[in-house]
Amino acid sequence: RKEVEQDPGPFNVPEGATVAFNCTYSNSASQSFFWYRQDCRKEPKLLMSVYSSGNEDGRFTAQLNRASQYISLLIRDSKLSDSATYLCVVNIPNSGYALNFGKGTSLLVTP
């Protein structure tokens, strides 16, 4: 079983749509959770950290359910510029600051 699993995608949505990505992680000792965004042939960029209480940054909302070991990302009012691969990321426990990445979910927002 992979340490971090994500919806395989791709997700094709029209501009203005709301889209949700899901992710599960296997190690209950993980303490830090993130969503990264990666554009084609570019480096991953930190989109947002995910906190137990849930957090929002503009059109983006992240949720964490530690009991279910489940993380989600909601994007409202999708823009063309949101087209990218979204990576669910979880820290590797007892490893300093090493991170485990999911395979990523591809999003294409169309006009």
Place this chain on the structure above:
Amino acid sequence: DAGVTQSPTHLIKTRGQQVTLRCSPKSGHDTVSWYQQALGQGPQFIFQYYEEEERQRGNFPDRFSGHQFPNYSSELNVNALLLGDSALYLCASSSPGLGGHEQYFGPGTRLTVT
């Protein structure tokens, strides 16, 4: 404020050769991690350097080695290259005092082994 920089951007090597990739962390960061990203996959953790020592290592063979210099920059060395080593190699920097798990990535070095 300079971000994470990596060199070279692209590299083509032959199977069996050796390669060295370089990384300079973001200003104020002292921890460097290296990741390998194969096509269609998420990045895989190789190892992490802090205070010029390898602190953590992922599931990679000894052919992968590294170094960190006093100015926090780092090198990744891969010996006896295999075709399967073809990937994007990403360097990420962070700092324990600045939310260590939030890592910032460089643009990567795309390595092709033929």
